[in-house]
Amino acid sequence: MRIRNCAVIGAGLLLAAGCSHAERQARTAGEHGAIKGRAQATRSPRPAPPPPRKIDCDRVKCVALTFDDGPGPYTARLLDTLKRNGVRATFFMLGENVGAHRDIVRRMALEGQEVANHSWSHPDLTTLSSAEVRSQIQRTQKAVKDASGLAPTLVRPPYGSTNKRVEHAIGMPLVLWSVDTLDWRYRDVARDTRVGVKEPKSGGIVLFHDIHKPSVDSIPKVVDGLRKRGFTFVTVSELFTGRRLVPGTSYSERTAPPTQVTASPPPAGSSAARPPRARPPAPRPPALRRPTRRRPGGRCPAPRTPEPRAARRPAVWPPPRPSPRAPDPPPENRTTCGPRAPGAASSAPAADARACLEVASAMPRERVTCPVERRRRRAEPGRSRSDAAFAQARSRSEPPGERSGPGL
Numbered sequence: 001m002r003i004r005n006c007a008v009i010g011a012g013l014l015l016a017a018g019c020s021h022a023e024r025q026a027r028t029a030g031e032h033g034a035i036k037g038r039a040q041a042t043r044s045p046r047p048a049p050p051p052p053r054k055i056d057c058d059r060v061k062c063v064a065l066t067f068d069d070g071p072g073p074y075t076a077r078l079l080d081t082l083k084r085n086g087v088r089a090t091f092f093m094l095g096e097n098v099g100a101h102r103d104i105v106r107r108m109a110l111e112g113q114e115v116a117n118h119s120w121s122h123p124d125l126t127t128l129s130s131a132e133v134r135s136q137i138q139r140t141q142k143a144v145k146d147a148s149g150l151a152p153t154l155v156r157p158p159y160g161s162t163n164k165r166v167e168h169a170i171g172m173p174l175v176l177w178s179v180d181t182l183d184w185r186y187r188d189v190a191r192d193t194r195v196g197v198k199e200p201k202s203g204g205i206v207l208f209h210d211i212h213k214p215s216v217d218s219i220p221k222v223v224d225g226l227r228k229r230g231f232t233f234v235t236v237s238e239l240f241t242g243r244r245l246v247p248g249t250s251y252s253e254r255t256a257p258p259t260q261v262t263a264s265p266p267p268a269g270s271s272a273a274r275p276p277r278a279r280p281p282a283p284r285p286p287a288l289r290r291p292t293r294r295r296p297g298g299r300c301p302a303p304r305t306p307e308p309r310a311a312r313r314p315a316v317w318p319p320p321r322p323s324p325r326a327p328d329p330p331p332e333n334r335t336t337c338g339p340r341a342p343g344a345a346s347s348a349p350a351a352d353a354r355a356c357l358e359v360a361s362a363m364p365r366e367r368v369t370c371p372v373e374r375r376r377r378r379a380e381p382g383r384s385r386s387d388a389a390f391a392q393a394r395s396r397s398e399p400p401g402e403r404s405g406p407g408l
């Protein structure tokens with residue numbers, strides 16, 4: 001009986017031990033599951049940025065709005081405006097600004113805005129060594145990728161300042177602009193709006209700065225105005241869809257494709273069987289235009305607005321050379337005596353030096369040079385009476401500071 005009781009008690013103890021072990025296992029498994037779930041909750045809902053859209057900017061009137069030097073305190077409000085209007089743009093950011101606005105940079109990527117590289121600290125890259133240029137670019141690449149999950153594929157050199165060495169050191173396509181709103185200089189909403197709406201052409205790249213409040217304030221009206229003009233808003237990468245962007249090459253706009261000459265073949269045997277040779281399309285202005293070099297010292301200063309396209313090249317090329325310009329005639333209030341200067345309007349004959357002196361004495365305020373007389377005076381130690389009279393008249397007529405020559 002005692003043995004039996006002991007067996008029952010032992011079985012109970014074992015059961016209890018087994019139960020507690022199972023409970024512990026279940027609890028541990030539950031905790032692990034909860035931890036795993038929490039980890040997934042923090043890691044997985046990282047939404048992916050939308051893919052670039054397929055927009056044929058050869059058929060659609062495209063424009064790329066770009067914003068430099070941010071992100072800054074107004075960038076979030078700008079993103080609100082762009083999102084509300086369904087506009088995609090491109091942000092050329094400074095690496096040194098990214099760390100303080102990582103959430104904004106992440107938001108850009110998630111909302112389909114293009115993140116791009118504008119160096120780390122906005123130096124004039126042409127003043128740096130190649131190693132320093134690479135450092136400026138690569139540090140920013142890392143900062144933007146860490147914040148947004150996307151590595152930029154485009155670089156805009158500060159001030160638009162670049163050269164062959166910088167282009168080679170960057171090793172990525174360089175994006176400049178076709179419209180500079182000069183928003184950094186004027187800080188004027190009305191002006192930013194006017195330029196931003198009127199100046200862009202199809203395929204254009206428009207430069208704004210999202211670190212300036214008036215620039216951000218102007219964007220709703222700029223978007224409205226450009227939309228009324230029939231523009232579609234694209235990122236810079238979307239603007240160049242179908243075109244290969246070459247590393248180390250600068251792009252300031254998407255140019256129209258070359259026009260193709262098509263002619264229907266004439267009927268066989270007709271006099272027009274041999275079609276006239278089609279003229280090649282007229283040479284177009286270079287697609288890769290270097291904008292005005294910006295003045296270092298400001299953030300993105302560019303001192304002048306790009307000229308209208310028509311003004312850049314005259315209708316006749318090469319332009320006619322200007323004819324040699326005739327020398328200016330002497331001023332009306334100056335009397336010239338002596339040998340006639342080439343092209344001079346009038347002068348007294350060289351031989352009539354005495355008449356010249358008479359003219360001079362009659363016009364006491366004028367400068368008169370009579371080379372023939374002067375040579376004669378140097379040759380003769382004594383002066384004639386008329387010379388002395390002339391010198392006296394001249395010293396009376398000229399203020400002291402205007403006197404020239406000893407005694408004259």
Ligand SMILES: [Zn+2]
Binds near residue numbers: 068069118158299
């Ligand atoms: Zn800049």
